[in-house]
Amino acid sequence: MEVKSYKHVNYLWDEDKAKSLEGDEVALLLYRSNLLGSDLRITNYGGGNTSCKTVDKDPLTGEEVEVMWIKGSGGDIGTLKKSGLAALYVNRLRNLENVYRGIDHEDEMVELFNHCIFDLNSKAPSIDTPLHGFLPFKHIDHLHPDAAIAIAAAKDGKEITQKLFNGTIGWVDWQKPGFDLGLQLRECLEQNPGIRGIMLGSHGLFTWGDTAYESYVNSLDVIETCASYLSEHYGKDRPVFGGQKIESLDADARRLQAAKLAPVLRGFCSSERHMIGHFTDDEKVLEFINSADLDRLAPLGTSCPDHFLRTKIQPLVLQLDANEDLGDLEEVKAKLSPWFADYRAMYTEYYETCKHPNSPDIRDRNPVIILYPGVGMFAFAKDKQTARVAAEFYINAINVMKGAEAVSEYTSLPRQEAFNIEYWLLEEAKLQRMPKPKALSGKIALVTGSAGGIGKAIAKKFVQEGAVVLLNDLNEERLASAKEEFVELFGKDAVATAKLDVTNEEQIETALAEAALAFGGIDIIVNNAGLSISKTIEDHTQKDWDLLYNVLVKGQFLVTQGATKVLKAQEIGGDIVNIVSKNALVSGPNNAGYGSAKAAQLHLSRLNAAELGSARIRVNVVNPDAVISDSNIWAGGWAEGRAKAYGVSVEELPAYYAKRTLLNEIILPEDIANACFAFVGGGLNKSTGNVLNVDGGVAMAFVR
Template structure:
């Protein structure tokens, strides 16, 4: 880092040695710059903003040199952008589209014409912002949504403040929905003001540029740094931030998290009235400063400004009354039911006031963002990543409101403009192009024994079909979490320690699951151990630990999880991993077989009791899953080998031979059986037993 670059509000990440390896490859340098900008969430959020570069290329048809623009494609993220995520277009053809443009009423038809400007027909789909880059004359362009800049862009006096900070080196364009006309306005303001180093889009964001990738990067950082420095110098100059503290900092972090965990299943159930949602919770200091302030109600009602913020957070958040939330659980639930009903009615009225003749049908009317003074922010969406990103975007909106109020008055998008963004036909088309949800999308699976061979296989199977997973166990937690996240994504999995014989340990692991994902939908009791001894050698300690882990553990986990399932009121599944030994009497197995039989019958009893709650309870009976299973790592294998008069090495073949199918059983086989019970394939099945044993006639249920 150069000594002259003393940034305090942005991250200067440019590595000259790394950039030197990319010298001569303008596209590679453009991608490098994009990734650096996307790595700092103060500059832009996930999938927010876009970047571009214009290069000379050889036309594959004419063989002549042509100017081609590489730009982030629709739905991409600059922080992870690669060539595959870019659209590339003939610059001349983009300019030729000006002759086809018929005015604001026909904006959307221009997007279809972008396809005819593609240099590589197989590249990513161009975004609506393509002309904003293509019509500008600069080689390298950055369009970002930095909190500090949007704070000024969303201020009542934003244009005057811009001149105060940057003089005449930045231009200002009032709010307008992105599209071809905005590209034309950008082109004009730059042509009319040749000394500009950037343009602020009112209520939206920032455009900057440079002759080289590094020049553009540095210009972008310097402008954002100047904005952030100006805001910092003015905090408190117009009175206390957010009007001062209304609710003094209440509970400590542990107490806040306990309150959040207790309320999340109810909130999630209400937010899932149209489709099952996953939740996210944060008590970030920036959030608490906002939700505990006097100005919370006034500013929350104004909604967000930047289109990227609004698309992910809805017209406005739902704000909870901390006094109403302090009552007994039944009263709190009644209060929340009324609050959600009122929010849905208000949203429907907003839709009716704002809709056009060709607007898409009204979408889910439930809130995305919920603010609880003293506790924090909750967000709900179709998957965990979307819920987390929505919370990040609203945190950015809080930063914007804080900055705008420090120097002027914050202005959200006018209601009609907000609707036009939310129900934009182009956004609707993007939604329609999305892949259909997987069978378990939106569901949370809680798997005890989740780091063992069978447990981890169950986790992976459920993750493949779209579930999020909480694997709880005594060991291998860090490595299991790292492995599952590497395979299925950072937001997909969580591990937590558990002692299934201890009610508080179970409660804490479920609290972690709820805080991470909003609740629980699928409970798999897979924790276990095995002891194989003759009656005379079985000790009371052997008996106790088997019944504590297998029977008491299944009971305690089910009891605690059902309380959450009932709070959500969304139904659910409990799948208990028992054993062929719960049905078949074998030698040297009195304690283990008895415990497994108890697990099996408990499943039937719970199925009979929980049916009215739409909670299905079923059992999978494995047999002799040797490879990767924890229970075969101890004395169990030796005990079973002794019982059959064979060596441990001969066990896999022995168990395979005695089955009707002659097949060895794998952990993946058990996992698939669990998945079939919970993926909707057997939605009307409860109290049932599925043997996965290769076919053992003695275990036939009769």
């Protein structure tokens, strides 16, 4: 088989892999889908749809029937597995035409798809199902390639398509996906027999083939033709996007400016619910936001429904100079406030003007995409993945605008059509079926010393409850290992990392900036990083003393100080939880430095709680005792020192600590994590300045 060469898409077909799947058309469908979905130029996360038709035995009659396997509702072709497919009887699906009551009754057809299910383990069929069902081809790709949509969204896209493909690609004008569009695709094919695909106005591309490979190559060929045509026209008749209007800051300056501004933007965007952010200064973004045409094109919004659903009706463009001094955050907020007010008013007017009697209630009025000329693009959404994907889709939209403007004039969806997609009752039903947010959804946590022991357990608990975390540690090897573990458990969007010495102000500032760039800001700070030294008063050195007070007391102070600036910039409150110790309250031998430093941490927590309450920042304390598992605190002679103080061996320490408690329990890192979650999980939002002992019950450590 000849390996094709492409310039604008990736040819990834592996003949040996494909041969191993011969005879299993569904497996070949999945293989083809995953290849196509791996290239964002072809289709973005969750976008597009693929299908194949097979002949199977009807389990009830034993007769051979034609079955269509198609990506189910809410799936992603890049990661598609068989469990994400819907399988339907083709004849039953096509027979639904007999009960179809017309375009005004589109939505009722979706429930009827369930009567066509062949495989009872099917995913729910998507709205695209009839688009594939009414075409006769064995393998079909419905994709959203930037290059094809650029032509589909051009003012004279139909004529360009006809000329570019010499009539071998059909055209169907914009129509909301559904049963009627499926009938229109069939009609287009009947009127243009022999075509190799169909362009959907403002929407995307349909291509097909008799085999998985033929469909794959056909899709790549059509996309390559579109992309090559656009490439030939970039800058030919006019500069791209009208030419450059302003220059970008250099890369380091962009990131610095973005890190300063992100928490402020997040605060505005979180006026209705906590949002997670994403920042990118991709070259494609910079070309667009620095251009002369930005102010003309940005308000038009996007054309493809998949782009629009994730990026909202239009972005907010900041009228800030790239070199704006962001030192005085109150001045910055004063500038931004009317822009956000105007955006919310615009979105409200859009909703009120376009709504139908049965439209769902208006959703969040804040922007999803925010453009900062000279700096980059911010996206804010309910979680990191949604924010990142929204940014990726807007880059797709930029590519579409660039291509359409190069060959014609870009046209977006009319606002009423856009509204009909955004507030479609079927979309609302899909939203309602989504799992309810977890307790920490939309929250960003920084747990110091979180590459192991108590810190890692806390970070893990927070992610399990919906948060995203900035893992950090002094030991970069340990940090890398922890990140790998978290990515494997929770995915790449749940975690970012930063090397952090809590006594180093510059590293603290860098870590907080990384949290701002990765997620938009911070909500929860857990001061957990620590160490311990157990020596008699005679043996204690000034070096020991300084180290303990630097890490435990000064470290807690510096991290809290830095985090407070971010929390106040956001103006949405927050939590600071300090991991202190039973030793802050209980006197014991060989413990002068550690115990007194822990007492200082405890009182510093009270002082911070008293000061920060007016900003809705809660400060609480968890007092552990004897958490031995996976803890650095037991390294460096501490275990030996405590064993000596109590007259037991190191091996006997866990049992010794358990026996002296009221509950006779060994304390684990997970126990401390649960206590931290109790403070930040929403049930204690009106509680600050508290101490929660997690020590198995040590009477001498009772606060009262």
